[in-house]
Amino acid sequence: MDDGPSSPGRHRQPLRADAQRSVDALLAAAAQVFAESGVDAPVRQITARADVGAGTLYRHFPQRSDLIAAVFRREVDACAAVGPTLAAQYEPLEALTRWLERFAGFVATKRGLSAALHSGDPAYDSLPGYFQQHFEPVLADLLDSAARAGAIRSDADPWDLLRAIGNLAVPLEDGDDHTQRMISLLVDGLRYGAGSAPRQA
Amino acid sequence: MDDGPSSPGRHRQPLRADAQRSVDALLAAAAQVFAESGVDAPVRQITARADVGAGTLYRHFPQRSDLIAAVFRREVDACAAVGPTLAAQYEPLEALTRWLERFAGFVATKRGLSAALHSGDPAYDSLPGYFQQHFEPVLADLLDSAARAGAIRSDADPWDLLRAIGNLAVPLEDGDDHTQRMISLLVDGLRYGAGSAPRQA
DNA sequence: CACGATACGGAACAACGTTCCAGTTAGCAA
DNA sequence: TTGCTAACTGGAACGTTGTTCCGTATCGTG
Numbered sequence: 001m002d003d004g005p006s007s008p009g010r011h012r013q014p015l016r017a018d019a020q021r022s023v024d025a026l027l028a029a030a031a032q033v034f035a036e037s038g039v040d041a042p043v044r045q046i047t048a049r050a051d052v053g054a055g056t057l058y059r060h061f062p063q064r065s066d067l068i069a070a071v072f073r074r075e076v077d078a079c080a081a082v083g084p085t086l087a088a089q090y091e092p093l094e095a096l097t098r099w100l101e102r103f104a105g106f107v108a109t110k111r112g113l114s115a116a117l118h119s120g121d122p123a124y125d126s127l128p129g130y131f132q133q134h135f136e137p138v139l140a141d142l143l144d145s146a147a148r149a150g151a152i153r154s155d156a157d158p159w160d161l162l163r164a165i166g167n168l169a170v171p172l173e174d175g176d177d178h179t180q181r182m183i184s185l186l187v188d189g190l191r192y193g194a195g196s197a198p199r200q201a
Numbered sequence: 202m203d204d205g206p207s208s209p210g211r212h213r214q215p216l217r218a219d220a221q222r223s224v225d226a227l228l229a230a231a232a233q234v235f236a237e238s239g240v241d242a243p244v245r246q247i248t249a250r251a252d253v254g255a256g257t258l259y260r261h262f263p264q265r266s267d268l269i270a271a272v273f274r275r276e277v278d279a280c281a282a283v284g285p286t287l288a289a290q291y292e293p294l295e296a297l298t299r300w301l302e303r304f305a306g307f308v309a310t311k312r313g314l315s316a317a318l319h320s321g322d323p324a325y326d327s328l329p330g331y332f333q334q335h336f337e338p339v340l341a342d343l344l345d346s347a348a349r350a351g352a353i354r355s356d357a358d359p360w361d362l363l364r365a366i367g368n369l370a371v372p373l374e375d376g377d378d379h380t381q382r383m384i385s386l387l388v389d390g391l392r393y394g395a396g397s398a399p400r401q402a
Numbered sequence: 403c404a405c406g407a408t409a410c411g412g413a414a415c416a417a418c419g420t421t422c423c424a425g426t427t428a429g430c431a432a
Numbered sequence: 433t434t435g436c437t438a439a440c441t442g443g444a445a446c447g448t449t450g451t452t453c454c455g456t457a458t459c460g461t462g
Contacts, residue, residue, distance in 0.1 A: 016459055019409060042449060053411035058451065115320045119313075217428055220440060244419060254442035259420070 023060050025050040030071045031109070038112035039068050065123035068116065072127055076134050079106040083138035092146035097187050099142055100165060103135070104179045107166050135162055143190075152190035161186070224261050226251040231272045232310070239313035240269050266324035269317065273328055277335050280307040284339035293347040298388050300343055301366060304336070305380045308367050336363055344391075353391035362387070 015023070029050035033041045043064075047054050061067040082102050086095040117124050139158040147154040165183060216224070230251035234242045244265075248255050262268040283303050287296040318325050340359040348355040366384060 016408060018458065022410080043451085044449075047411095054451075055412075055453080056410055059409070064450090112320070115316045118319060119316050217439060219428065223441080243417080245417090248442095255420075256422080256443075257441055260440070265419090 019060070022050070022052055022056050025052055026057060026060065026067070027071055027074055030067055031075060034068070034071060034113075035109035035111075039116055040112055063123060065116075065121050068113070069123060069127060072110075072113070073130060075106060075109070076131060079103060080134045080138045083142060087142060087145060091151075092142070092149045093151040093187070093191070096142045096146045096152070097184065099139070100161075100183050100187065101180060103139075103162070104165055104183060108179070132159065132162075146190075152187070153192065156190055220261070223251070223253055223257050226253055227258055227261065227268070228272055228275055231268055232276060235269070235272060235314075236310035236312075240317055241313060264324060266317075266322050269314070270324060270328060273311075273314070274331060276307060276310070277332060280304060281335045281339045284343060288343060288346060292352075293343070293350040294352040294388070294392070297343045297347045297353070298385065300340070301362075301384045301388065302381060304340075304363070305366055305384060309380070333360065333363075347391075353388070354393070357391055 026046065029052075030046050033046050033049060037045065043054065043057065046067075047057050050057075057067070061070065079102060083095075083099050086099050086102075089095070090098065117127065136158050139162060143152070143156050143158055143161075146152045147156075164186065165179075227247065230253075231247050234247050234250060238246065244255065244258065247268075248258050251258075258268070262271065280303060284296075284300050287300050287303075290296070291299065318328065337359050340363060344353070344357050344359055344362075347353045348357075365387065366380075
């Protein structure tokens, strides 16, 4: 979930208690600020909200991309973890719908990150893989359960769906319910061929 | 070719002579600096090379995107204009090859612009259209002439070729001749089905 | 409790984007 | 040519940002 310092090996040392607090506060603050002002937001805005000095930030995240990548991974983990929880709590179709909405919320906070991803900085190279690796199995399980229950067709491709919703949620940004309507439309589309022979995802 | 001030209607007034000099100097300097250091290069670097004050830059290009877009359009125009010239000067296949190499040179100076394009700034919205609108006819003519001369097959899609070379030239940046070899490979591919029935571009 | 290692805060510096205006210059009319 | 006005120019100056540095505070341990 939270790797302490920068990029390479996970966490080398157990991190002192206050240091762990700082890292957590920074990641939480950065997540909020990134969502509000994009990944190019001023550093001071983050340190101020985390109630932390600038030196503390640079101690744990020497490169800006370290912070961005860490926030990204943390949010991917959080969103992916919701999948099994929902699956245990709701019937398959309901769990699927709710998770897709949650995923749309995740995507909505990624304003400006797309540009960073294509900036050529090698620090971001691993993120798309991380994204796919963690989300695809979660959605695959949700789809599978719903299909077994006869609630949706069985030929939906998880990765296609993820990208479709990603494209749906990105251009809006504003808090209207357009994305939500689109998602339910997609789910309805999945339900269409439930019992009989389906066509495509 | 050179629209004076910022974005909307072309040039509203004929621009005073010294102002025209400044604009030209700025566009030339910006083109060099962008090619060397990317579109995020410091403003002062541009004004210094243009031998111009900062105020002069902001008078003619209030937004950074104005300057970037102007440089982009100017270079598109310059590159597109070379097409007919080469066509009149060389035999069709030679003209085609030379222009493709020229086009690769154009693409090579666009480092970092791809990221800006996807930044969401509406000032860049028109650029892709401008790109396609000016390059596609030029290449289409060159391909057509070469096909009529029996030098290449006749089913090559100009737009496909432009994007292929664009992808070829982007990742290299360094001045090796890899791009050039790839282009000649492409042209050889075009020649393959010259007289007989071809397959695809 | 005391001590060493670790981490913290925020002042300080450098570099940048942008604004502002006193001085200069181009274009035109007499 | 000369004089006038509007347009244009240069660069100092300001506010903001990224980043470093180090005296001080805190943690974990024997």
